[in-house]
Amino acid sequence: MALPTVMKTTAARLSAMYLLLFTICAVMLVFYMTSLSVRMLTAQTQETINEEVQGLGRAYQRGGLPLLVRTIERRARQPGANLYLIADANGRILSGNVESLEPGVLEVEGWTESPFAYERFGESNPERRTGTGQEQAGGRSETHEAIALVLRLPNQMIVLVGRDLGEPERFRIVVRRALMVALGMMALGGLLIWYFVGRRALKRIDNVSKASRRIMGGDLSGRLPVTGAGDEFDRLSENLNAMLARIANLNEGLKQVSDNIAHDLKTPLTRLRNRAEAALSGKAKTAEYREALEGTIAESDQLIKTFNAILMISRLEAGYSAESVSKVDLADAVRDVVELYEPAAEEVGVTLETAVSGEFVIEGNRELIGQALSNVVDNAIKYSAGATEKPTVRVTLEKVAGEVRLRVTDNGPGITDEVDRQRATERFVRLEHSRTQPGSGLGLSLAKAVMTFHGGRLDLLPADPGLSVVMSFPSGADK
């Protein structure tokens, strides 16, 4: 993997920004720290000089100028000594360990305003001592910097006590260099870690991309890699895998439905075509034409009904607007549908009865509930008719644990097989013994879609004898 690819990642850009910010902060810190420590050292130096001056002052009081000069001479000879200088009123150096210094330093009494350059006695080259011009040109490396306290004695003689600044300067350089080196190493380390971590992340993302390309290529059974680390990449992959599983599931369902549609629509379409063809063959007879055309219309109507049901199911599954929902009393819905179907049931010798009292108000769509219930009731009447001596369909309502259950029970043959009961609500599934009955095979699927829309369930339970279809609605939250 090339570095430029790494540079393109979000992580790399973020890291680069952090690195820049960190560098700026670190540089500022280095400067702050060194200047602070130099200031502290300077203060310490001034303290030392003050003490020195006090000592010299005591010597002057005790023994006058001669003792002062002696003390200075003695101290000046010690190794690593401070700077000492005694000059006359005109600034001519009389004694001490300073050979020369920046002009003007001795003219101002008190602390020197800023570090000044000087040369220590006995350190300069012999030839340099011949002229001051040369001293300015070539002796720069020999000069040191110092701060000093300048005093004027009562007899106008000048005393200077100072301290070389070489030590704090060296300290500053060392600290600064150490910090710079540390900073450089940190930056290098950061870059390395960034490269390897970024590379690892990039590799995992690349794996995910590769897997998704494969899946997009049509292999819906493919899944994204999960390393088991439980990190955010794994969580992402797991979620995407769950999504893929759902898509595969839906896809499978869709395929099955389109197979069924193909079958269930092809059959009536073929009949339609055959009927028209049969009418056209043979001699022209108005009565036959008429019959064929009427049959064609009836067949098309059935096809349209099937289409409408399919459309409705998919719309219900896609979800409805909240506008279509209001308060519905299920007791009213039951009474309406039972009343609607009662004569038709009686016609085929089925007793349709209900015993509903009280209110069962839920949030729902009256029209949809009516349609779902009439599909279920229609089925119950159809399958119990002629099945027993006294076919009966009972519609009841009950409140159970936060649900309103609408139960339609018949005493017909029922569906004995558990798997068949599960399958009965699938689209176009018509169980073997029901193939002979009219219907699109969508009635229960539609009822189920309506229940899903209402956040409820549709269950098929054995009623011994017969079948019990239970529509469970969540009861309104406001109650």
Added chain:
Amino acid sequence: MKNAAVAHEEIAYSDRMKILVIEDDREAADYLQKALAEAGHTAHVAGDGETGFALADTGDYDVMIVDRMMPRRDGLSLIAGLRSRGNTTPVLILSALGEVDDRVTGLRAGGDDYLTKPYAFTELLARVEVLYRRASFKEAETVYRIGDLELDRLSHTVRRGGREIALQPREFKLLEYLMRHAGQVVTRTMLLENVWDYHFDPQTNVIDVHVSRLRSKIEKGFDSPILHTVRGAGYMLKAA
């Protein structure tokens, strides 16, 4: 049902209507125009919403049939526009949609009736007739009379030839609707919509059974049939 089957074309439809069909599908519009002409009406066709609006705005029509989805101006905005200009011509909305919500929005926009595509022409014709003629009786009238059949809306009683007939509440509503539209073809769907307030398609012919029950009550023991079956279309209440 066999006692009074009347073929569709034998029905004498009401007076000639002037109908405006606003529909962008040429073939469907031509078919409608032809079929309406055969039924004895004059139909004009507008191929898009703007043309339709301009024609409808003349106020020359008895009934309009408006497709919902059209180029240039959709059906609902057309109807709303006409209504805001004070045009009260009855409108039948045709739609390929037809879910519960669509019907409600269609009627809210000012449509008087709603029919989902594809439809049977008999259904469309019956609805257009009903829209044009509205009702045989005014809303305020409390007693409906067709021949010797009499329905009192206040006391909820029904008499025929002076003899009282006991009806269930729903049978009463059914008869009330049939009488209000006496002389017009009333389809099963119209009955389900207006008497039961349901807009779906029951799988079994539940309405037929209700009607035949009602028929046996109001015709048994009387000489003349009064509730007729119109083959391929629906029912019609008509005095002999």
